[in-house]
Amino acid sequence: MLSILGLAALWTLTVHEGVDARCRSQPGDSRFPKAQAWADLNSTVDGRLLAVVPSAKACADMGCTPAQWSSAVFRNTLPGQMNTYNWEQNYTSKPAELCLYNDTSSCSQGDVPLYAINATKPEHLQAGVLFASQYDLRVAVKSSGHDYLGRSTARNSLLLWTQYLQDVEFTDSFMVGGQDKGSAVTIGSGVGLKTIYAATKEVGKMVVGGTAATVSAGGGYTQGAGHSAFSPIYGLAADNTLQYEIVLANGSFVTANEVLNSDLFWALRGGGAGSWGVITSATMQTHSIFNATAHRANILFSSTSQAAAAMTVHAQHIFDYDELRAGQYFYVYNIGGGESLLQVSTLFANVSGDDAQAALAPFLADVQAVGATLVNETVVTALVNDIVGAADDSAGYSGVLGSRLMPAAQYEQNPSVIGAAYKTLLDQGVAGVLGHLVAGGKVLENADISSAITPKWRTAKTHVIAAMNWNDTTSPSDVVELQERFFAQNVPVLAAATGEGDSGSYSNEANVLEPDFKTTFYGPNYDRLSAIKAQYDPEDLFIVRAGVGSERWDISGMCTL
Incomplete structure (x- = not known):
């Protein structure tokens, strides 16, 4: 079994020079991991490596009900699912690769990852990141699958799945660089808003969030800005975020706030989901209940x-x-x-x-x-x-x-x-x-x-x-x-x-x-975001469509342009 440190050493030996003219490894390539390599990864992540299938196939195999099929809460237990499940399909391949509800006789993998690490601690994600870097794999990152742009899934990829990072911890005084930021809650990146609202109610608090039960506040929500009906009172969710803990492309596990890795913290609050690393937790301001x-x-x-x-x-x-x-x-x-x-x-x-x-x-x-x-x-x-x-x-x-x-x-x-x-x-x-x-x-x-x-x-x-x-x-x-x-x-x-x-x-x-996502999504911030991307993810391990750096890649994120 390879240790985290061993994998880190391999990462330093196999890092690529820039992102020029390259395709990531896929099944059938000589560089793609062999069965023993996947087995070693499974051991490293405590047996939490899963083979992934499209949601329709998973539902057919387990006999899920129509109510379960249409329930985001239930679907969150399926690693291959997307809430809008058109993102699981590949409509443009020849022939199209589909796996449709109640028509699973000829299911294809489509744009669903091949494997997932069902992470329950940062070390699992560190191992996955380093393994993906070693073999130059396409990576997808997902907490809940509440994603309308298809950024949480990718064809022939390794999914870093954070749904079961479910810790919730409150404090009356959250300190950043010696400054008291007041009451706050630190939430695992798999915790949905429904769970957060229930937990904050028990301690007489609330957080800025939207209506969707399964949106993960520590996932893409705050990375995109995060709106709420109570934003006119408290601001956007990203305005209320005090800190992230995140696994970076080099496998390191770091804290980002106004003092530590402050440039990364700036990017994480509004710089787009999926482009910066794998968030394991976010700390948000809490407000008195009303x-x-x-x-x-x-x-x-x-x-x-x-x-x-x-x-x-x-x-x-x-x-x-x-x-x-x-x-x-x-x-x-x-x-x-x-x-x-x-x-x-x-x-x-x-x-x-x-x-x-x-x-x-x-x-x-x-x-x-x-x-x-x-x-x-x-x-x-x-x-x-x-x-x-x-x-x-x-x-x-x-x-x-x-x-x-x-x-x-x-x-x-x-x-x-x-x-x-x-x-x-x-x-x-x-x-x-x-x-x-x-x-x-x-x-x-x-x-x-x-x-x-x-x-x-x-x-x-x-x-x-x-x-x-x-x-x-x-x-x-x-x-x-x-x-x-x-x-x-x-x-x-x-x-x-x-x-x-x-x-x-x-x-x-x-x-x-x-067509001009740089302006439409990021405005005047794109050049600075691009520079931060180059610093923290120089090999573009974390690429999503219409995300920072995606202009260098094809729509699948598999080959550079």
């Missing part, structure tokens, strides 16, 4: 013209909640036949149900004045930890997203342009337009925080997504065409509605086809 009120309304639009008028009204009222610093999710779903449904969920901190209803009343009156139908309205007040997150997330479907940060100035000056975009997108047939009032307030006020978050977040008011889905009967060629058409036709409508040449995008809920 009561929150959720006001929810369902509103029906009978035509796309009515949707445009109603969403113009919505844009005109977007500043109504600023004094209360409320956050809001406003999702328009395309029902078909010209009809659509707006679901509005507005979350308030320390605001009564009556006051929440009063805050929404002007919008609801004006939206009904343009002919929209208010289907229902509900108000619930509870502890914030019980109200912010979902019990589970929908998964096991196929889809892609495109998004833009919508500037506050555009809402002030051109609300009708924003409303008109809804009509165009719905007429084009998108599945939905999903809006998030998660900026302004403290997000703007935190502009002086030194991090890699694109500055466009600081001037944005909302984050808006266009979504497109398809079912398993869609042919591979049609899937490719659908994705290309979505990006060529639908995403530009959203981009034009911002009133800017490039208003930026939230890189965790976006599209890998962005």
Whole structure:
């Protein structure tokens, strides 16, 4: 059995000169590890090396139920799964390599890793990193698989899987370089928001997080910035992150904060998921628990013209909640036949149900004045930890997203342009337009925080997504065409509605086809990010599509361009 130190020595002997003109090793190559090498790695990681299969194959083998298939909580137990499982497929190979739910008779591996290390401690990840470097393997890093860009999976790769890094530790005084940063929680990179909310509730605290149960706060969430309905009060999740522990490409295990490896810490907060190493834990500020009120309304639009008028009204009222610093999710779903449904969920901190209803009343009156139908309205007040997150997330479907940060100035000056975009997108047939009032307030006020978050977040008011889905009967060629058409036709409508040449995008809920991802995702920070990448990962071990350094690689991350 090779020790960690032995593997580290091998890494220093086999390091490549730059990233020029090279392909990583794959099955069939002379450099690819032989069976004995994999066996030795398995011993090094305490028998935690797994052969990985696509989620449909895993479900067929274990006889999972339809409810389990669509449950992100359940799917998190499967190393090969992605919540949007189109990222498990390879639609462009000849023939296409697919493994589809209820059609596993001819399953292919597709873009699912070959092996996974089911890590329970940093040493497992160190061994995996050094093994991948020694054999020049493609690496994928995944905590939960809640990934809309397919960055957590890769064809013919070794997966470094952190789902079972589940430690949660609280402190009243988290120290960084002798400075007391106040109360905080250190969470393993596999811990989902559902678990975090329950744990913080027990100690009278809360953290900045979104609604999704299985998003791992210590995974890609904060690396992308991390938005929340309570961001107008507390800022983005990355603003609230104090420290990371991370395994680097050379196999070292380091701490990154404002004092230690401060340049890496700067990059990890907003510089994109999957590009820097394998995070084992993140430490986040905690805030005192409070009561929150959720006001929810369902509103029906009978035509796309009515949707445009109603969403113009919505844009005109977007500043109504600023004094209360409320956050809001406003999702328009395309029902078909010209009809659509707006679901509005507005979350308030320390605001009564009556006051929440009063805050929404002007919008609801004006939206009904343009002919929209208010289907229902509900108000619930509870502890914030019980109200912010979902019990589970929908998964096991196929889809892609495109998004833009919508500037506050555009809402002030051109609300009708924003409303008109809804009509165009719905007429084009998108599945939905999903809006998030998660900026302004403290997000703007935190502009002086030194991090890699694109500055466009600081001037944005909302984050808006266009979504497109398809079912398993869609042919591979049609899937490719659908994705290309979505990006060529639908995403530009959203981009034009911002009133800017490039208003930026939230890189965790976006599209890998962005032609200028350096600007769209990272803005003026890209050159500095690239320099930090060269320092900490000179061989590009950690490459993801539309991530820092990915311009040097093909779309599979297997060969340099």
